[in-house]
Amino acid sequence: ILNVEQSPQSLHVxxxxxxxxxxxxxxxxFYALHWYRWETAKSxxxxxxxxxxxxxxxxxxxxxxxxxxxxxSYLYIKGSQPEDSATYLCASLGxxxxxxxxxKGTHLIxxx
Amino acid sequence: xxxVSQHPSWVICKSxxxxxxxxxxxxxxxxxxxxxxxxxxxxxxxxxxSNEGSKATYEQGVEKxxxxxxHASLTLSTLTVTSAHPEDSSFxxxxxNPLAAIYEQYFGPGxxxxxx
Numbered sequence: 001i002l003n004v005e006q007s008p009q010s011l012h013v014x015x016x017x018x019x020x021x022x023x024x025x026x027x028x029x030f031y032a033l034h035w036y037r038w039e040t041a042k043s044x045x046x047x048x049x050x051x052x053x054x055x056x057x058x059x060x061x062x063x064x065x066x067x068x069x070x071x072x073s074y075l076y077i078k079g080s081q082p083e084d085s086a087t088y089l090c091a092s093l094g095x096x097x098x099x100x101x102x103x104k105g106t107h108l109i110x111x112x
Numbered sequence: 113x114x115x116v117s118q119h120p121s122w123v124i125c126k127s128x129x130x131x132x133x134x135x136x137x138x139x140x141x142x143x144x145x146x147x148x149x150x151x152x153x154x155x156x157x158x159x160x161x162s163n164e165g166s167k168a169t170y171e172q173g174v175e176k177x178x179x180x181x182x183h184a185s186l187t188l189s190t191l192t193v194t195s196a197h198p199e200d201s202s203f204x205x206x207x208x209n210p211l212a213a214i215y216e217q218y219f220g221p222g223x224x225x226x227x228x
Contacts, residue, residue, distance in 0.1 A: 004155070032215040043116060044205075044219040051215065089156070093215060099146045099158035099171075100207075100217060 004092050006103035013080045013110055020076045021106040023090030027071035032093040034100060035064055035075055039086045047075075047088075080110045113139050116208050118220030125196055125227055133191045133223045135206030141186035142208035146217065147179075150203040159204075162189050186211075196227040 005024045013019045025033060032051045036044035048057045053068040061078045077084055087107045091100035115138040125131050135145055144163050148156040160181055162168040168181035178200075180192040189208075193200055205222035 034215075034217070036219070041121075041221065043221045046114075046216065046218060049215050091156075098144060098161045098169075098209075099148070100156075101158070102148075102156040104153070104155045 004090060004101050004103040006088075006090050006106050008106060009104065010107040011109070013077075013108065015080060015082060015110055015112050017080055018076065018078045019080055019108070020074050021088065021108075023073045023075070023103055025071050025073070025090070025092035025101075025103075026094060027068055028094075030068050030071075030092070030094040033066055033068075033073050034089075034091040034093065035073070036089040036091065037086045038089055038105070044089060075106075077108075080108075082110045082112055084108060085110045114210065114216075114218040115139055116206065116218050116220040118206055118223055120223060121221060122224040123226070125225070127197055127227055128195055130192055130194045131196055131225060133193075133204055133206075133225075135189045135191070135208070135220050137187045137208040137210075137218070140208070140210045140218075142189075143186070143211050144209040145183060145189040146207045146209070147181065147189075147191050148205050148207070150205065150222075156205065159191075193225065196225070198227045201225055201227045 035047040038044040048064045050066040055066040063076045087105040089105045091102045119134045147159045160168045160170045162183040170176045183189045207217040207219045
């Protein structure tokens with residue numbers, strides 16, 4: 001995998017349901033994996049930075065896992081709420097670059 | 113904490129003019145600042161990396177004479193789009209990497225540039 005890929009591109013979830021989405025990234029020369037939550041007209045909000053294989057991080061109802069050997073990360077949202085509606089961006093840091101390589105994001109809409 | 117501001121939030125300019133975008137870290141000092149742009153339905157793409165007091169490093173395909181970056185202090189970087197053309201219309205967003213937090217990047221809210 002040369003690029004960072006996220007799936008699905010968009011997702012409609014009923015309020016109260018749990019959901020998850022995927023980020024695939026190059027596993028060679030890996031340094032870190034970032035998740036951001038981005039609402040329109042606001043700054044992307046940093047959710048997690050993960051570096052170690054097997055890492056699991058949690059922030060309230062949101063959690064993420066990391067597999068650096070196979071190059072994927074999952075983001076989980078438990079008991080979705082309308083305020084969770086946003087675009088979730090995944091970005092990889094690696095390959096000798098200082099900047100992040102982003103996926104196109106997963107656009108999440110929580111339906112009341 | 114870790115707030116990054118960006119100004120202006122949107123700008124419309126005529127073809128051939130120059131536009132300056134400012135990126136400030138408000139409550140921390142940043143060793144490095146990054147500039148990204150996003151075209152419709154595409155991902156954020158890194159344009160350049162700038163370190164305070166030194167020349168910016170540009171990604172392949174990004175013209176350094178067209179996109180001038182100045183990183184005058186540990187809290188301010190500016191991007192000037194010179195002789196703007198309609199194809200430069202895009203969403204430009206900066207991020208800042210705090211001192212002693214090498215993996216973290218905090219983003220501004222972005223600038224929507226429209227060149228007519």
